[in-house]
Amino acid sequence: MYIKQISIFVENKPGRLADITGILADNKIDIRALSIADTTDYGILRLIVNDPDTALEKLKAAGITSSITNVLAIGIPDEAGAFSDAIRTLSAKGINVEYAYAFITPEAGAAYVIIRVEDNDAAAEALKGTSIKLIGQQEIFNQSK
């Protein structure tokens, strides 16, 4: 039930983001969600794509420092308080969210949130039996097409 996320090291200089996303475009990689966190000198680009294995292979071949990690994707209603409820559910179980980013899917009428936690299994367990749904890799892409 986990989602493969790609993390990419990007130096803060003009054109780098264009170069990196260009590699993905050339290989027909579809980006579903992204987040960039940055410091003064560099950033880390995090992506959810349709074909993470190919994406990683192409990025590595281009000499780009990148990796794949498993993260959770949850589906929540696109309404006030929903995200807060989800986070509270996790924190009640002592699960710390290291970072998260969200995107809305008009077709599904829901918001998807990518969350990165230390222990995916514990987080999945914590969400079991709640109204918060875990979303799989295929699901994210099926619903957007």
Added chain:
Amino acid sequence: MFFQKDIETMPRKQLEELQLERLKWTVDYCARNVPFYTKKLGEAGITGDKIKSLSDIQYIPPTTKADLRDNYPFGMFAQPMKNIVRIHASSGTTGKPTVVGYTKKDLEVWSDCMARLLVAVGTTCEDIVQISFGYGMFTGALGLHYALEKIGCAVVPNSSGNTEKALMYMRDFGTTALVATPTYALYMCETAKELEYPMSDYSRLRLGLFGSEGTTPEMREQLEKGWNIFATDNYGMSELQGPGVSGECEERDGLHFCEDYFLPEIVNPETLETLDAGETGELLVTTLTKEGIPLLRYRTRDITRLNYDVCKCGRTSVRMDKVKGRSDDMLKIRGVNVFPSQIESVLLSIDKIGPHYQLVVRREGFTDTLEVQFELTDSSMLEKFSEIEKLQKNVQHRLQTVLGIQCKVSVVEPKTIERFVGKAKRIIDLRNTK
């Protein structure tokens, strides 16, 4: 003005006789007391007796910084510790510093040499002199300190750092002369302006006694204008004794060697062949009286030229030009010697760092900065920013421990640092480019 006029104006012929006598003594002294030299001179078949003229020095094998490092810490000392009264150290080419020891007599000679050069630029017993070199293992501060006391100056051992306090002392004490690196003196001036201190508060300051790094003509102009002083340079290195090996006089037409204590020569840095008088090459210096750590034909790696004409000031000693460059890749950053090899040994000792790195030296305002860039190749660190930051801090800390200066540490993408076939050019020095 002279501190020891007889020596400073000694006719050249007489000076050379003195040098020859002392060179013979030094050769035998080295052979007798330093196993490194016993072996080296033995192999070359050289004894004091065989030295018939000063030019015979060319048959003595040169000594390098690596020799000092290989004999770390006290292997090059010619005296037992009971006769050593001071130990200093400077940056080595890799992890270990270069260590030097002084006998009581060495310290006397040192302060005499330095005092001569200070008096030659107009320092007197009336002066209040602030020393803004860092005290500690480096030779700069104490070298100046004892010479200034010998002249009878009032010494303010302010050390470096805490610029605002240094400016306060300068103003309140009516400091007349400043000892600093030229870059730090410029930084102090800039700080005073930023704090909107009226420069008239420093009107008693008249003399800049700069060293530890050379002053470029542009810096000299800025220093003289900014502080309204007479800026002078002196030269030395801890291996030879510290500051006071050579220095300017009031004519500021080259740096007078303390030639009765140091014998300079110029060689081709590639072939080590002796060059004719007036040619530019690497400066080699032989100590002529040193007891603690005598050195034969020490390779300074500084590129310069020697001028044997008698100076307008009346001194007969040979003058060296300002150092034009280096025959190795040593950098001077805020007056501190930095060898890229030191940085390399730190970087290579840390996991997760690729072998490719680059050094960028800049002048920001009036301060030299060093940036060390390395490629982030380990993708396992992408999960948390804190991992990368931790690595940067670790590198920074270890570099500071080895180099003694703080530097910026940047991570860059793989393959962004230029690859070299053969000898890598890892240094980008932007200080003298506009």
